[in-house]
Amino acid sequence: MTTVRLGTGIGWRPEIADAVEALPGIDWVEVVAENVCPGHLPASLLRLRERGATVVPHGVSLGLGGAERPDERRLTALAERAAALGSPLVTEHIAFVRAGGPLTASPGIEAGHLLPVPRTRDALDVLCENVRIAQDALPVPLAVENIAALFSWPGEEMTEGQFLYELADRTGVRLLIDVANLHTNHVNRGEDPAEALAALPLEAVAYVHVAGGFERDGVWHDSHAHPVPRPVLDILTDLASRVSPPGVLLERDEDFPPTAELERELDAIRGAVEAGDRVRGDAAPERVREPAAAGPVAGATRERLALAQTAVLSSLVAGTPVPEGFDRTRMRVQARALAAKRADVVAKVAPELPEILGDGYRPAFLAYAQTRPMTGGYRHDAMAFVEHLLRPGRLDDPRTRRALREWHRDRSGPRPRSHRPTTRLARATRRALLRR
Numbered sequence: 001m002t003t004v005r006l007g008t009g010i011g012w013r014p015e016i017a018d019a020v021e022a023l024p025g026i027d028w029v030e031v032v033a034e035n036v037c038p039g040h041l042p043a044s045l046l047r048l049r050e051r052g053a054t055v056v057p058h059g060v061s062l063g064l065g066g067a068e069r070p071d072e073r074r075l076t077a078l079a080e081r082a083a084a085l086g087s088p089l090v091t092e093h094i095a096f097v098r099a100g101g102p103l104t105a106s107p108g109i110e111a112g113h114l115l116p117v118p119r120t121r122d123a124l125d126v127l128c129e130n131v132r133i134a135q136d137a138l139p140v141p142l143a144v145e146n147i148a149a150l151f152s153w154p155g156e157e158m159t160e161g162q163f164l165y166e167l168a169d170r171t172g173v174r175l176l177i178d179v180a181n182l183h184t185n186h187v188n189r190g191e192d193p194a195e196a197l198a199a200l201p202l203e204a205v206a207y208v209h210v211a212g213g214f215e216r217d218g219v220w221h222d223s224h225a226h227p228v229p230r231p232v233l234d235i236l237t238d239l240a241s242r243v244s245p246p247g248v249l250l251e252r253d254e255d256f257p258p259t260a261e262l263e264r265e266l267d268a269i270r271g272a273v274e275a276g277d278r279v280r281g282d283a284a285p286e287r288v289r290e291p292a293a294a295g296p297v298a299g300a301t302r303e304r305l306a307l308a309q310t311a312v313l314s315s316l317v318a319g320t321p322v323p324e325g326f327d328r329t330r331m332r333v334q335a336r337a338l339a340a341k342r343a344d345v346v347a348k349v350a351p352e353l354p355e356i357l358g359d360g361y362r363p364a365f366l367a368y369a370q371t372r373p374m375t376g377g378y379r380h381d382a383m384a385f386v387e388h389l390l391r392p393g394r395l396d397d398p399r400t401r402r403a404l405r406e407w408h409r410d411r412s413g414p415r416p417r418s419h420r421p422t423t424r425l426a427r428a429t430r431r432a433l434l435r436r
Contacts, residue, residue, distance in 0.1 A: 003206075003246050004054075004088045004089060004206070004246060004247075005246050005247070006027060006028045006054060006056075006207055006246055006247025006249075007027030007028060007247060007248075008025055008026065008027055008028075008247075008248055008249075008266060008269065008270060009026060009027055009028035009029055009030060009054075009207075009247060009248070009249040009250070010023065010026060010029055010030075010249060010250045010252075010262070010266065011029070011030050011031075011058075011249060011250065011251045011252060011253070012029040012030065012031045012044070012045065012048075012055070013032075013252070013253065013256070014042065014044075015256050016252070016256050016259075016262070017042065017044035018044070019256075019259040019262060020044070020048070021044060021047060021048065022259055023259065023262060023263055023266065024263070025266070025270075026048075026053060026266075027053065027054065027247075028053055028054035028055070028056065028247060028249075029045070029048060029053060029054075029055055029056070030055075030056045030057075030058045030091075030249055030251075031045065031055060031056070031057055031058065031085070032057075032058055032059075032060060033057035033058055033059040033060070033077070033078055033081045033090070034059065034060060034061055034077075036057070036081060036084075036085075038080045038081055038083070038084035039084075041084060041085070045085070049085070049086065054087070054088065055085040055086070055087055056085075056087050056088075056089060056090065056091060057078065057081040057082055057085055057087055057090050057091075058090075058091045058092075059074075059078050059090065059091065059092040059093075060092075060093065060097075060114070061074060061097060062074050062075070062078070062092045062093075062097075062134065063095065063096050063097040063098055064092055064093070064094065064095070064127060064130045064131055064134060064144065065093075065094050065095050065096045065116075065117035065123065065126075065127050065130070066096035066097065066098060066099065066130075066309065067096070067099070067103055067126060067302045067303070067305040067306035067309055068098075068101060068102075068103065068302070068306070069129075069130060069133055070130050070133050070134050070137075072137070075133075075134060075137040075138065076137070078090055078092075078138065079137060079138050079139055082138065082139055082140050083139060087140060088140060088141075089140050089141045089142065089143055089174065089206060090138055090140055090141075090142055090143075091142070091143045091144065091145060091176045091206070092134070092142065092143075092144055092145070093114050093144065093145045093147050094117060094127065094144050094145065094146060094147060094164075094167070095114035095115055095116065095117065095147045096111070096115050096117055096309050096313075097110065097111050097112075097113070097114060097115065098110045098111060098313075099111075099306065099309040099310040099312075099313040099314070100306075100310050100313075100314075101306070103302055103303050103306035103307075104303075104306050104307055104310045106310060107375065108375060109310075109313055109314065109317060109318065109373040109374065109375060110373065110374040110375060110376065110377075111313055111316070111317065111338065111374075112338060112341060112342055112345065112374050112378070112381075113337075113338055113341055114147045115147075115149075115309075115312070115313065115316075116147060116149040116151070116152075116153065117153075117309075118153035118155070118156055118305075118308065119153070119156040119157060119158040119159070119160065119162075119163045120153075120155070120156060120157050120158075121157060122301050122304055122305050123305055124158070124163060124166060124167065125297050125301055126297055126301060126302055126305050127167060128167060128170045128171050129296065129297045131144065131167070131171045131173050132171055135171070135172075135173065141174055141206075142173055142174065143173065143174035143175060143176045143206035143207070144167070144173055144174070144175065144176060145175075145176035145177075145178055145181075145209065146160065146164060146175075146176075146177060146178055146181050146182070147178070147181055148178070148180070148181040148184035148185065148188075148213075148220075148222035149184070149185060149188060149189060150188055150219060150221075150330055150333055150334040150337065151188075151326060151327055151330040151331055151333075151334055152189050152327070152330075153312075153326075154324075154325030154326060155325065159191070159195070159196070159199060160185065160191060160196050160199075161195065161196045161197070161198065161199020161200050162199055164199075164200055164201070165199055165200060165201050168201045168204040169201065173204070174204055174205070174206035175200070175201070175204045175205050175206060176205075176206055176207055176208070176209060177200070177205055177207075177208050177209070177239065177245075178208070178209035178210075178211070179193070179208060179209065179210055179232055179235040179236045179239060180209060180210060180211040180212070180213065180222060180228070180232045180251075181209070181222060182196055182197070182235050183213075183220065183229075183231050183232045183235055184213065184220045184222045186231075187215060187218075187219070187220035188219060188220055188330070193235045193238070194238055197235075197238055197239055197242060198242075202239070202242055202243040203243065205239075205243060205245060205246065206246060206247070207245060207246055207247030207248065207249060208236065208239065208245045208247065208248045208249065209249055209251055210228055210232060210233075210236055210248060210249065210250055210251065210269050211224045211228065211232070211250070211251040211252070212224065212225070212226035212227045212228045212229060212232070212252075213226055213229075214226050219330070219333055221337070223254070224251050224252055224253035224254065225252070225253060225254035225255040226255070227257075227261075227265060228250070228265055228268065228269070233268060233269070233271075233272040234272075236248070236269065236272040236273065236276070237272045237273070237275045237276040237279075238276065239276065240272065240273045240274075240275070240276020240277055240279075240280065241275075241276040241277075241279035241280045242276075242280065243280070244277065244280070245273065248269055248270075248273055250262070250265055250266055250269060308323075311323045312326070313373075314373070315331060315335075316331065316334055316335045316338055317335070317338060317339075317369070317373035317374065318371055318372070318373045319370055319371040338369075339365075339366050339369040339370065340366070342365070342369050342374060342378075342381065343361075343362055343365040343366060343369065345378045346365065346378055346381055346382045346385065347361065349378045349379050349382060350379070350382035350407075352407055353382065353385070353386070353404075353407070356400060356403045356404060356407065357400065364389065365385060368385055368388050368389075372384070372388065383408065383411065383412065386404050386407065386408045387408065389404055390404055390405060390408065
């Protein structure tokens with residue numbers, strides 16, 4: 001597989017679209033695949049493409065590390081975005097994002113977040129088959145990213161380096177190495193980032209992510225909302241001293257700083273790569289890897305993984321007991337983080353709810369989320385939350401109840417209701433005529 005040289009890039013987000021266009025030396029951008037529509041690409045992305053910048057779609061919802069086979073509709077959507085953007089590759093994560101369902105004969109539940117897969121032979125076999133399915137469905141090469149984790153699985157059989165090496169060797173998939181996630185796993189799981197890098201098939205690196213976070217009570221939170229810390233830049237330098245990364249990208253998802261600060265962070269990233277370049281000698285020639293032939297994964301293997309992942313996710317989002325062998329303190333931290341993220345995202349997709357509920361929105365949502373897992377997307381989650389609040393005895397203020405009922409009514413039909421009286425009257429008349 002030919003390596004695509006990307007250069008220095010930044011994660012494109014609508015909030016910083018103007019800043020991204022103004023930044024000097026941006027060779028490429030990465031966009032969250034689920035946040036763009038192939039037929040209605042943002043004008044900023046189109047202008048960047050016209051200037052020659054590469055755009056790479058980065059998926060977050062496939063759940064390649066989950067027990068189920070990848071969903072065909074999600075794969076088709078990712079392929080459509082790659083074609084619309086003229087991308088040379090697409091990327092996803094080594095994670096599971098949902099559990100339950102047919103393999104466990106239980107309701108499906110969503111994490112709303114990327115969760116770590118166990119580094120076991122069962123999980124690796126399932127992941128490899130899922131990656132092959134995705135590779136066959138996509139029009140361009142796939143690269144997969146190592147994720148940050150707040151907790152570890154008991155009984156793991158491989159280190160992260162061994163797990164990723166075997167994945168790349170068995171499937172030929174490219175790797176998206178997130179050096180910030182290596183730092184997260186160093187703080188949270190005691191894993192040495194240098195040892196992880198030494199074990200990786202660095203010739204398989206497609207590009208590198210760099211991001212910031214913060215430490216609280218001995219736990220590192222990969223926030224993508226803080227400046228890139230020195231330890232993350234040091235890991236980037238270590239990686240660049242071993243191999244010339246085809247591309248390096250700054251991720252920032254929240255609390256966006258001024259353009260000048262983004263420029264300084266990009267300069268620091270370039271400096272870290274250059275420091276590694278000075279240490280590294282001539283790059284070794286790329287090793288050509290032929291993916292190993294493999295038969296289908298046994299159904300029992302997928303079922304074992306499904307049961308384990310469902311037990312873990314249920315403990316995080318539905319209040320069931322933490323499975324044996326897990327660090328209960330870390331699992332509580334992860335559960336709180338998942339609930340907080342749900343509350344934040346629901347507030348963004350349904351901004352009227354914090355307006356209606358005021359200061360009561362967040363505690364009400366966190367109480368709701370303790371035992372009610374997300375079963376669909378965030379818009380569905382917002383509707384379910386309001387339905388919960390509208391049950392008898394949950395709201396004392398009649399004005400709040402009326403406002404929530406009206407909000408729900410406007411969004412629960414086949415299409416949003418219009419607030420124009422004449423339009424609403426016409427629709428009501430048509431419904432009455434249809435009932436005759």
